[in-house]
Amino acid sequence: MTPTVSSRVSSGVPGFDVLLGGGFPAGRMYLLEGRPGTGKTTFALHFCRAAVEAGERVLYVTLSQRRDELLAIADSHGWDLEGVDVLDVESGGLDLHASDHTLFPAGDVDLVDLMDTVLGAVGSVRPARLVLDSAAELRLLSGDGLRSRRRFLALKHALGQRDVTTLLLDDYSASDGDSAVYSIMHGVVRLERDAPQYGQVYRRLQIPKIRGVDHPTGYHDFRILHGGLEVYPSLTMRLKDEGADERAEAGEVGASRSSRIDGLDAMLDGGLDPGASCVVVGVSGTGKSSLAASYAVAAAEGGAPAAIYTFDERKRTLLDRMEGLGYDLRSMGDVLQVQELSASIMTTGRFIDRVHRDVEAGVRLVVIDSLTGxxxxxxxxxxxxxxxxxxxxxxGGRGVVTLLTVPEHGLLGDATAPQIDISYVADTVLLLQHYEARGEIRKAIAVVKRRRGGHDRRVRQFVMSDDGMAVGDAITDYQGVLTGLAAFVDGTSL
Structure with missing residues (x-):
C-alpha cells in the first residue's frame, strides 16, 4: 500500500511539525544533517517516541554508536526506549572499517552484508519508521561518489517499497552538503549551532528541501533542554498560516490605549491607536521604561491583560521604581505580567514564541524594554x-498595542544611530530628553511622529515625582531643547 500524499507522520519535536504543515510526508526518506553536538540523535529519538505514541513499530539502526550510548542519551532526557527496536550493527559483528581491506575495493566486502542486515531487520520488525545513524558510515563503505549514490538510491527504493518513513542522520562536516545524497532524499533538515564568546550556545535549523510541501524558508531557532528539542517557528509562517491580515480586516482591531498621564493622552489626540506600535526614545534616566510601563498599568486597570518584557533591568527594580511613582504593579496579579529576560540566554526566536503564546492567551498590550536587549x-x-x-x-494584526523603548547613547544623546532602523515600522514615536535650564536638569517630551491622525507638535515638560508622571506646559522660552543644549530664544546661552 502506497501512502497518500496527505499522509503525515509527526516528528515528535515540539514546534517542528508546524513547519511542514503537520509532519513529514509518510513513506519517504529524509536527511537530518548537522555537525557533532547539534542535536541529531535527540531529534531522531523524538521521531522514534512519536512512532511509539502513535502505535507504530519503529526501528533504530545505529552504525556510529553503541546501544548503551543511545540509551544513555535517552536517559539524559528522562526517556526510556520501550517500544523502540534498536539494531546495533557494529556490536552485531559486522566490520565497518572498510579501509582495512586491501584485496578488494571499498564497499565490495561489507556493504552488501550491511544492506542485507538492515533490510532483513526491516523485514522482520516491519516498522512504519526507520532511523539510520548514520550516513557517514554508509558513505565510508560505499567508497567513491558513484557507488555511494547507487547504494543510497537502492536503499531508498527498497525502503520505499515497504512504505517506511526513514530518517537518515548525517554529519554535515563529513558530507559538506553531499549533492549526490541531497538529490536522492525527499527532504533535508539541517541543524546548526553557534557558540558565542559569552552566553549559551545559539541553535537554529533550516529546511533546504522538502518535495511537495510548501514549507517556510529561512532559519528557525531551537534549543535543547532536559526533555529534548523545542523549535520556535518564525513569525513569517505564523502570519501566513494564522491569517493575521484577514483577522484584522474582519474586525480584530483592538482598542485605543491611554497612559492615564496628565497631558500625554492629549498630545496624542486621545491615546495610542488600536494595534499601533509606539517607540519611546531617550537617553538614560529620562523615564522611557516608566512611561511605557504606565500604558501597561492603565490597560490592566481597565481589564485588558498586559505584559512587560524587560531585558535591561531586574523585575524587582522595575516594580520598586514604579511603586515609587505611585504604581502598584505587584497587586495586579496575572492581568499584568512582568517578565525578566536575559539576552545572553533568550534568543529572539524563543522570545517571539513567548510573546505569541501570551497574545494568543489574551494579552492586549505589550511592552518590550528595550531594543538593545x-x-x-x-x-x-x-x-x-x-x-x-x-x-x-x-x-498589529491582532489589535495589540506595542511599546518599544529605544535608548540613545550618552547622557545627553548623540548622533549615533541604533543598531537597527526601526523608524519605518513605528506608528508613533515619543522622544524624551534631558535639558539644562538655570542650573537644573529637567525633562522634555515630544511626539515626533504619529502615523494615524494629528498630534501636538510642541515640546513639553515631563515631570516624574512621588505623585506619578505628568506632562506640563509647552517649553516656549528655550530652543534646542531636544538636543539637550537649550538656549534662550533671544540667543543667550544657558
Missing part, C-alpha cells in the same frame, strides 16, 4: 530588523 538576543542586525518587523506586524 532585543538585538543582543539576535545574532545579526539584519535578522533582528526582519524579526522585529514580523513581530510588530503580527501584534
Amino acid at each position: 532585543f538585538t543582543h538576543a539576535c545574532p545579526g542586525a539584519d535578522r533582528a530588523a526582519s524579526q522585529l518587523h514580523d513581530l510588530l506586524a503580527y501584534l
Whole structure:
C-alpha cells in the first residue's frame, strides 16, 4: 500500500511539525544533517517516541554508536526506549572499517552484508519508521561518489517499497552538503549551532528541501533542554498560516490605549491607536521604561491583560521604581505580567514564541524594554530588523498595542544611530530628553511622529515625582531643547 500524499507522520519535536504543515510526508526518506553536538540523535529519538505514541513499530539502526550510548542519551532526557527496536550493527559483528581491506575495493566486502542486515531487520520488525545513524558510515563503505549514490538510491527504493518513513542522520562536516545524497532524499533538515564568546550556545535549523510541501524558508531557532528539542517557528509562517491580515480586516482591531498621564493622552489626540506600535526614545534616566510601563498599568486597570518584557533591568527594580511613582504593579496579579529576560540566554526566536503564546492567551498590550536587549538576543542586525518587523506586524494584526523603548547613547544623546532602523515600522514615536535650564536638569517630551491622525507638535515638560508622571506646559522660552543644549530664544546661552 502506497501512502497518500496527505499522509503525515509527526516528528515528535515540539514546534517542528508546524513547519511542514503537520509532519513529514509518510513513506519517504529524509536527511537530518548537522555537525557533532547539534542535536541529531535527540531529534531522531523524538521521531522514534512519536512512532511509539502513535502505535507504530519503529526501528533504530545505529552504525556510529553503541546501544548503551543511545540509551544513555535517552536517559539524559528522562526517556526510556520501550517500544523502540534498536539494531546495533557494529556490536552485531559486522566490520565497518572498510579501509582495512586491501584485496578488494571499498564497499565490495561489507556493504552488501550491511544492506542485507538492515533490510532483513526491516523485514522482520516491519516498522512504519526507520532511523539510520548514520550516513557517514554508509558513505565510508560505499567508497567513491558513484557507488555511494547507487547504494543510497537502492536503499531508498527498497525502503520505499515497504512504505517506511526513514530518517537518515548525517554529519554535515563529513558530507559538506553531499549533492549526490541531497538529490536522492525527499527532504533535508539541517541543524546548526553557534557558540558565542559569552552566553549559551545559539541553535537554529533550516529546511533546504522538502518535495511537495510548501514549507517556510529561512532559519528557525531551537534549543535543547532536559526533555529534548523545542523549535520556535518564525513569525513569517505564523502570519501566513494564522491569517493575521484577514483577522484584522474582519474586525480584530483592538482598542485605543491611554497612559492615564496628565497631558500625554492629549498630545496624542486621545491615546495610542488600536494595534499601533509606539517607540519611546531617550537617553538614560529620562523615564522611557516608566512611561511605557504606565500604558501597561492603565490597560490592566481597565481589564485588558498586559505584559512587560524587560531585558535591561531586574523585575524587582522595575516594580520598586514604579511603586515609587505611585504604581502598584505587584497587586495586579496575572492581568499584568512582568517578565525578566536575559539576552545572553533568550534568543529572539524563543522570545517571539513567548510573546505569541501570551497574545494568543489574551494579552492586549505589550511592552518590550528595550531594543538593545532585543538585538543582543539576535545574532545579526539584519535578522533582528526582519524579526522585529514580523513581530510588530503580527501584534498589529491582532489589535495589540506595542511599546518599544529605544535608548540613545550618552547622557545627553548623540548622533549615533541604533543598531537597527526601526523608524519605518513605528506608528508613533515619543522622544524624551534631558535639558539644562538655570542650573537644573529637567525633562522634555515630544511626539515626533504619529502615523494615524494629528498630534501636538510642541515640546513639553515631563515631570516624574512621588505623585506619578505628568506632562506640563509647552517649553516656549528655550530652543534646542531636544538636543539637550537649550538656549534662550533671544540667543543667550544657558
